[in-house]
Amino acid sequence: MGLKREWKNSVATLLGAFALYLPNGVLEPSIPAENPLTAEKVALGKKLYFDKRLSADGTVSCASCHDPLHGFSDGKAVATGIRGQAGARNSPTVLYAGFSEVQFWDGRAPTLEEQAKQPLINPVEMGQPSHDAVVKAVASIADYPPLFQKAFGSPEVTIDRIVQAIASFERTLAPFSSPFDRFLAGDKNALSDAAKRGFQLFQGKARCVTCHEFNRSFPYFTDNKFHNIGVAMKGNFEQLAREAQAIQARGDKEAESTLAHKPGIEALGRWIVTREPKDIGAFKTPGLRNVALTAPYMHDGSLKTLEEVMDFYNRGGEPNPNLDGGMRPLNLTKEEIADIIEFMKSLTDESGGKNFDWEELKELSRKTRAGELVAAPAP
Ligand code: HEC
Ligand code: HEC
Structure with missing residues (x-):
């Protein structure tokens, strides 16, 4: 899985190393060797994550679309950026994003660090004209240089340091104390009978595990791969591909970089x-x-509830020439569907567990939304 294990030794020798809690047997996430996880970076990253002044007009932060009040998503079908502009895709949760092999619905960013650079300069998200503009904005706020000093050893603000701090904060957003986690740890009563039946169906008749892979060392229910299950089948893929190829043929790099x-x-x-x-x-x-906290669902937010998601799968997805071979009608009964939904609900953990305090982040979100704060207070 390309997991980098050497980081652990290197952080152990650093002051302020942040020990990420993982249940027994769960693999360490991949953390770039040049960005070891430290408490100082996590604290700086938290402040940046909630800070609306990182956007062009001071109205949007990472937390606007990845909001602790909405399971670190936004509750909308597609994202809304500065000046109320609508994006094209649904905001995924950033919980456990540190464990993904690639970022974005299409995997176009390899790391959390590279990912974080994009929304800052996406015209329909945070809308900054350049990364230099972001650096200027951050460096001009008196709170920050001392925090960069603590986190990086000098007060200099750079785009790489900004995204390293944000990525470090995101890596802590990994709760592991859901009823399902307690069940895995041996508490047989942590799941209802319905959820237990649902887990069996999920791995059996409903075939969900073929893509939402589960194993004890990587318990996130994803295979980190890409599949066409038909959600996107609204227009004509061939026509769309021709349009995209025409943009590519014109050699217009800017248009090309915004296809997504x-x-x-x-x-x-x-x-x-x-x-x-x-x-x-x-x-x-x-x-x-x-997943129960992050409706609506799919890359375009087109399915409103887990019930709608189950209907979609039960009929075999949406037919199209590229439909994944793993998709077929499932003939699940109403009771079986209800059981699978109960199982998915057992994956909810709104405490934050040992890695972060979810309640505290909710409070920050309420306060920044109410205009009482522009950013998390300095640590
Ligand atoms: C205007 C809303 C908006 C803002 C602001 C925003 N994001 Fe996102 N974020 C999205 C959307 C939409 C996607 C999915 C886009 C895609 O896949 O093409 C996304 C994807 C991501 C992902 C990938 C998750 C995954 O499962 O693949 C991460 C991580 C992330 N954002 C973190 C951030 C950070 C950090 C910031 C602040 C620097 C930020 N976002 C600002 C809307 C937003
Ligand atoms: C062939 C692979 C495949 C199978 C089988 C599959 N899924 Fe998915 N699932 C995906 C992909 C890919 C997406 C995202 C698709 C998109 O947005 O276009 C997805 C999205 C979802 C979502 C939405 C999550 C979100 O955050 O928006 C849920 C819930 C879900 N699947 C549950 C299930 C369940 C339950 C089953 C079994 C009944 C199942 N899946 C079977 C690949 C699969």
Whole structure:
């Protein structure tokens, strides 16, 4: 899985190393060797994550779309950025994002650090004209240089340091104390009978595990791969691919880099990254922990409830020329569907567990929304 294990030794020798709690047997996440996890970076990253002044007009922070009050998503079908502009895709949760092999629905960013650079300069998200503009904005706020000093050893603000701190904070957003976790740890009564039946169906008749893979060392319910299950099948993939290829042929790099934000064309999914026909309409299998908190669902937010998601799967997804071979009608009964939903609900953990204090972050979100704060208080 490309997991980097050497980081652990290197952080152990650093002051302020942040010990991420993981249940027994769960693999360490991949953390870039140049960005070891420390308490100082996590604290700085938290402040930056909630700070609206990182956006062009001071109205939008990372937390606006990845909000602790909405399971670190936003409760909307598609994201809304500065000046109320609508994006093309649904905001995924950032919980457990540190455990994903690639970021975004189409996997176009390899790390959390690279990912965080994009929303800052996406015109329909935080809208900054350049990364230099972000650096200027942050450096001009008196609170920050001392915090960069603590986290990085000098007060200099750079875009790489900004995203390293934000990524470090995000890596702590990993709760492991859901009823399902207690069940895995041996508490047989942690799950209702319905949820237990649902877990069996999830792995058996309903075939969910073929893509939402589960194992004890990587318990996130994703295979980190891309599949076309038909959600994107609204228009004509061939027509969309021709439009995208025309943009590519013009050599217009700027237009090309925004294909994933263009309503319509975004439906091409993983194809935008690989240009391989097999990836047309394919999206990353999302993990399912805390999924009950992050409606609406799918890359376009087109399914409103877990019941709608189950109807979609029960009929075999949406037929299209690229439909994944793993998709077929399931013939699940109403009771079986209810059991699978009960199982998904057992993956909810709104405490934050040992890695972060979810209640505290909710409070920060309420206060920044009410205008009482622009950012998390300095640590
Ligand atoms: C205007 C809303 C908005 C803002 C602001 C925003 N995001 Fe996102 N975020 C999204 C959307 C929409 C996606 C999915 C886009 C895609 O896949 O093409 C996303 C994807 C992500 C992902 C990938 C998660 C995954 O499962 O693949 C991470 C991590 C993330 N954002 C973190 C951040 C951080 C950090 C910030 C602040 C620097 C931020 N976001 C600001 C809307 C937003
Ligand atoms: C062939 C692979 C595959 C199978 C089988 C599969 N899924 Fe998915 N699942 C995906 C992909 C890919 C997405 C995202 C698709 C998109 O947005 O276009 C997804 C999305 C979801 C979502 C939405 C999550 C979110 O955050 O938006 C839920 C819930 C879900 N699946 C549950 C299930 C359940 C329950 C089953 C079994 C009945 C199942 N899946 C079977 C691949 C699969």
